Amino acid sequence: MKELPDNYYYLNFCEMVRFVHDSYSHLLNDRELAFWNIFRELPYNSKLLYVRMLTRKGELFRLSKLNYSEIEKISETYHFLADCGFVSYDLRHYSLNEVLHLFTKNEWILLLQKKKCCTKELKKLKRSELDSFIITLFKDHDWRELIQEPILKILNQDILNTFQILYFGNSIQSLTDFVLRDIGISTFESYDMNSLHCLFNDRFSLDQTLKFYKIRDQFLESSSLSSKELLSYLNKLNDLSGLPKHILPKVNKCKYSISRELERIKDFDNAILGYGLAEGISRERLVRTLDKNKQAEKGLSLCEEIIQDPLNIEELEFAIFFKNKLAKKLSLPTLSAEVFKPLQTTINIHKNEEFSVELASAAYFDTLGNCYYVENSLFAPMFTLFFWDFIFCDVPGAFTNPFQYRPHDFYEHDFWAKRNVQLNIDWFKAYVHNNLNKFWYNWTTKKNTLAPFIYWPVLTKELLDQVFLNISHTKLAHIFLHLAKDMRGNKSGFPDLIFFPNKGGVKLFEVKGPGDSLQKNQKRWLSFFEGIELNAEVVNVRWC
DNA sequence: GAACTTTTGG
């Protein structure tokens, strides 16, 4: 773990804001521009204190809780911040409710002694009960006289939020990502960002995006909403316009979640309405809800529409299956589809609460050879290691900050086309065959670097050696091509175990304990492995 | 004061 300078948080903040200021100055409004221009001129201590406050939870802080060894002359420091509009400290602007959590139970009880409250009685109360007691106590008079120290309110928190969204391109990452990188916990690939690209074209699209995040956060925090409330969320989302391309999927996902909630509370009409607004991503739920709402004909024709132009294999398989189901319901002719039946074996092992079924099975097979519990952490990561240079190459718009574990367009349909990779088996065969050195070079030099699909602890040399020894380049090429064709859809569903028996060869096992059954994506991979003649079967575990 | 959760900071 590396040592950080004692003003690390300040340096990180400046690095981020300076980047945003330099590359997005044309998007920033007067308030945001002033924020940075005034901040830069603040005394050093005030800048430190402000950023320290930014990294903490909430917006109110007791001065006594802001003691940092590197920040001196705290009183002077916060007054300067207040004069420049970065904090305020007027108690009259706070409600009792906001201030409650700033003091511990014991502190409140001490303060209330002056109000001749019975200490023993109060100590018996739970925190939440004490809170409501205090609220009622001060219903008619002022609580502020009790407070003897300044309470600071941080201002302009929303600006940091805006800057983070501009810098990272999402609302998940934050200044802590700098720290995690700098102390060596997460290593990011050092890709080029020469073809610099703006995630937002104009102020309007940025504002709409900020609005979207606000609506989504509000929805995610809420619970057991009524039909009316859910609809109002849906309408708010629908009123947004001019959103940048990379935000649209998030909006659709949010519309989907809201509609799913409408479906759960059995407001099928509005759920159907909402699924329709989510542009494609929710056609399966739309069909199911139409069926629940006694609109089987409409569901059936939507199934046909999906079959004509499916979004992915999952959707296609669903449409075929459900079309049949609805046809039966409507007494229409049906097609009997061929069902894939994977090979099955049964093993009896002792139940041990300590280990999962997968680990217990792996231990069982390990006595007959070498067995590893790899699930999705073998083939997809190998794929990433082979194609590393394509994944991290500098395509315009792919990388906009140093904290990405994958390019922005990773899951887009034209991802490989943009990188001049033909999704063609001969090309893949040749590529795998000719790039083993590259694979091992990446495995060695990129170790512990964050990358799509990769979970490093599983990827040991011992395991990979056996994979290359027992699985031909041709078969690997087939697997990689399948992955490349639909990375989102095919990154999961791989069998639990890979087994190298003592007598030689390789087998993939999907472990199923009692009461568990194959999932759709697991079936698809098993059937794919059958197609390329790679041994894969289901292991049913019986406890004994 | 043990056992637990939440917050903090590098």
Added chain:
DNA sequence: TTCACACATTCTT
């Protein structure tokens, strides 16, 4: 924010 599993309920045969 993910995937796979466990478990409950309902449908289908």
Added chain:
DNA sequence: GAATGTGTGTCTCCAAAAGTTCTT
């Protein structure tokens, strides 16, 4: 037994400090 829906565990970095709850 299949299909469907819901909830859970394990991850997201980790250790120390602060705060709460409940037991002895």
